[in-house]
Amino acid sequence: MRMPKRAHLREYGAAYLFLWPALLLGIIFVIVPMISIFYLSFTNWDPITGRKDFVGWMNYVYLIQDPKFHKAIINTLYFAGVKVPLDLVISLFIAVLIDKAIRGVKFFRISFFAPVVTPMVAVAMVWLWLFDPLLGPFNQLLKLIGLEPVGWLNDPRWAMPAVILFSLWKGLGYDIVIFLAGLQAIPQYLIEAAMVDGANSRQIFFRVTLPLLSPVIYFVLLIGIINAFKIFTQISVMTPHGGPLYSTGVMVFYIYQQAFESYKMGRAAAAAVVLFGMVIALTMVQKKVGAKYVTVE
Amino acid sequence: MLQWNRASRFWLYFLLLTGALAMIFPFVWMFLSAFKTDADIYAYPPRWLPSHWRVENFIDVFRIIPFARYYLNSVFVTSMITLGQLLLSILAAYSFARLRFPLKSTIFILAIATLIMPFEVLMIPTFIIVHRLGWLDTYQGLIVPFLFNGFSIFFLKQFFEAVPKDLEDAAKIDGCGYLGILIHVILPNTKPAVGTITLFTFLTHWRSYIWPLIITNTTRMRTLPIGLKYFIGEGGEQYHLMMAAACMAILPVLVVYIVAERQFVKSMTFTGLKR
Numbered sequence: 001m002r003m004p005k006r007a008h009l010r011e012y013g014a015a016y017l018f019l020w021p022a023l024l025l026g027i028i029f030v031i032v033p034m035i036s037i038f039y040l041s042f043t044n045w046d047p048i049t050g051r052k053d054f055v056g057w058m059n060y061v062y063l064i065q066d067p068k069f070h071k072a073i074i075n076t077l078y079f080a081g082v083k084v085p086l087d088l089v090i091s092l093f094i095a096v097l098i099d100k101a102i103r104g105v106k107f108f109r110i111s112f113f114a115p116v117v118t119p120m121v122a123v124a125m126v127w128l129w130l131f132d133p134l135l136g137p138f139n140q141l142l143k144l145i146g147l148e149p150v151g152w153l154n155d156p157r158w159a160m161p162a163v164i165l166f167s168l169w170k171g172l173g174y175d176i177v178i179f180l181a182g183l184q185a186i187p188q189y190l191i192e193a194a195m196v197d198g199a200n201s202r203q204i205f206f207r208v209t210l211p212l213l214s215p216v217i218y219f220v221l222l223i224g225i226i227n228a229f230k231i232f233t234q235i236s237v238m239t240p241h242g243g244p245l246y247s248t249g250v251m252v253f254y255i256y257q258q259a260f261e262s263y264k265m266g267r268a269a270a271a272a273v274v275l276f277g278m279v280i281a282l283t284m285v286q287k288k289v290g291a292k293y294v295t296v297e
Numbered sequence: 298m299l300q301w302n303r304a305s306r307f308w309l310y311f312l313l314l315t316g317a318l319a320m321i322f323p324f325v326w327m328f329l330s331a332f333k334t335d336a337d338i339y340a341y342p343p344r345w346l347p348s349h350w351r352v353e354n355f356i357d358v359f360r361i362i363p364f365a366r367y368y369l370n371s372v373f374v375t376s377m378i379t380l381g382q383l384l385l386s387i388l389a390a391y392s393f394a395r396l397r398f399p400l401k402s403t404i405f406i407l408a409i410a411t412l413i414m415p416f417e418v419l420m421i422p423t424f425i426i427v428h429r430l431g432w433l434d435t436y437q438g439l440i441v442p443f444l445f446n447g448f449s450i451f452f453l454k455q456f457f458e459a460v461p462k463d464l465e466d467a468a469k470i471d472g473c474g475y476l477g478i479l480i481h482v483i484l485p486n487t488k489p490a491v492g493t494i495t496l497f498t499f500l501t502h503w504r505s506y507i508w509p510l511i512i513t514n515t516t517r518m519r520t521l522p523i524g525l526k527y528f529i530g531e532g533g534e535q536y537h538l539m540m541a542a543a544c545m546a547i548l549p550v551l552v553v554y555i556v557a558e559r560q561f562v563k564s565m566t567f568t569g570l571k572r
Contacts, residue, residue, distance in 0.1 A: 011398065012399065015396040015401075018396075023404065025385070025445040029441070036425075094313070097312055104313075109562075118551060119546050121523075126540065135343065137343060230415050230417050232507055240529075252417045256511075260511055276414060
């Protein structure tokens with residue numbers, strides 16, 4: 001049955017009436033920035049003097065030659081490359097343990113997830129003290145068990161590991177909960193069938209549980225890497241200048257400094273475009289890898 | 298299930314308990330330190346408990362920084378973003394899910410395309426736009442850029458589509474207009490989804506850091522995370538005061554979380570798109 005023309009128009013009118021506020025704000029605050037970020041990366045926009053000239057590839061050339069930017073890329077890869085795999089292994093391990101536990105499940109779930117819900121800046125403040133080389137409990141603990149205390153955030157070699165340790169504590173619970181849901185979705189009869197066939201618990205884990213969990217692992221990896229590339233808050237709070245010798249200066253931190261400390265908007269925009277390119281490239285690589293290794297029922 | 302012997306049970310609980318205590322330790326340390334005196338902080342060997350419980354630390358925080366102002370700013374900005382985004386997303390999602398109009402699929406694809414770029418990439422042009430509008434260091438500047446959210450629209454649309462068409466037809470016969478259908482048919486049948494996205498949006502913006510850091514430059518406009526960040530410098534390594542401030546920022550969240558654990562976990566994990 002076709003609606004009469006008038007009713008059509010009424011429906012169009014209602015739709016656009018409902019849609020326009022979102023549409024307008026979406027265009028101004030997302031679509032326009034999405035396009036202008038590329039354009040900006042070819043200018044030398046300066047919010048203080050108001051200058052804005054087209055400078056071609058100059059910003060990109062600057063980035064290629066800037067050792068600080070190289071450092072920022074390396075630091076980002078360092079953070080992602082260490083944090084994400086560690087997070088994956090530890091959270092999967094803990095999820096398996098919680099899944100096996102009978103008593104205190106709620107207590108364990110709450111304890112491991114609590115850091116996830118707490119405000120990042122406030123807990124980073126707490127960890128600043130835990131890491132304090134002289135007064136902090138971590139170094140006291142190291143001394144207690146007879147190890148050399150370390151400089152943590154004040155030492156170029158230890159600053160990034162310290163940030164990673166904090167980030168693991170902050171984020172583990174999230175992946176644990178995801179893995180727990182994944183583990184609980186595995187049909188019990190598959191595990192029982194494997195037991196009947198004489199598989200031991202290790203074989204069951206590696207041959208049954210792990211393959212069935214592969215979509216979840218893939219999801220956790222994908223999200224973990226993308227989020228690792230965007231890390232900023234804990235860096236900015238715990239190491240306000242990018243750490244000793246710029247040892248924790250990651251890409252978003254570099255962008256922030258260029259744009260809002262040096263007021264080099266064009267340069268920062270170019271760095272943002274590079275970051276975007278890396279995130280897209282990674283997503284594509286992961287898609288390819290995922291298609292090959294992820295078991296889909 | 299596999300039969301577990303006593304030894305492996307012991308190790309299971311031993312590992313879990315050690316892990317859980319390690320996760321809780323920073324909170325306990327924070328809480329105890331918030332009541333310590335200056336001397337307790339510098340004591341060697343370090344002491345677990347305060348020599349006397351110094352409640353004045355909390356008052357000192359209010360004296361050094363406008364903590365209440367930061368807190369109210371955060372509450373106001375986060376609530377306005379959540380309410381505004383919810384309203385705009387519900388209306389847009391309803392149009393996409395239930396109405397026919399020209400250019401529908403083009404506009405929808407555009408809305409989804411906005412999810413490709415992380416905010417960290419977009420913050421510079423967004424900053425310039427807000428600067429042009431003269432909104433630096435204002436509530437509008439903190440709120441308006443986040444009222445549109447492609448993900449909220451997409452998420453709600455999925456649920457709105459699932460509401461049976463029959464219910465809508467019945468309401469139409471009763472003389473309901475489009476807005477009436479949305480309010481009396483769609484929303485009552487999608488309450489859990491709306492609740493989830495509300496809590497999710499609130500939590501996301503409660504922890505918002507980089508944007509308020511960029512666009513606020515007076516203490517008047519600072520939100521809680523930014524106020525705390527500057528307190529680290531302004532407080533001058535006074536750990537007992539820093540811990541008192543951290544306590545006031547963390548404990549309310551922790552209490553609400555422990556009370557409404559299930560809802561919290563659901564809202565934060567139903568998607569990993571934003572964290």
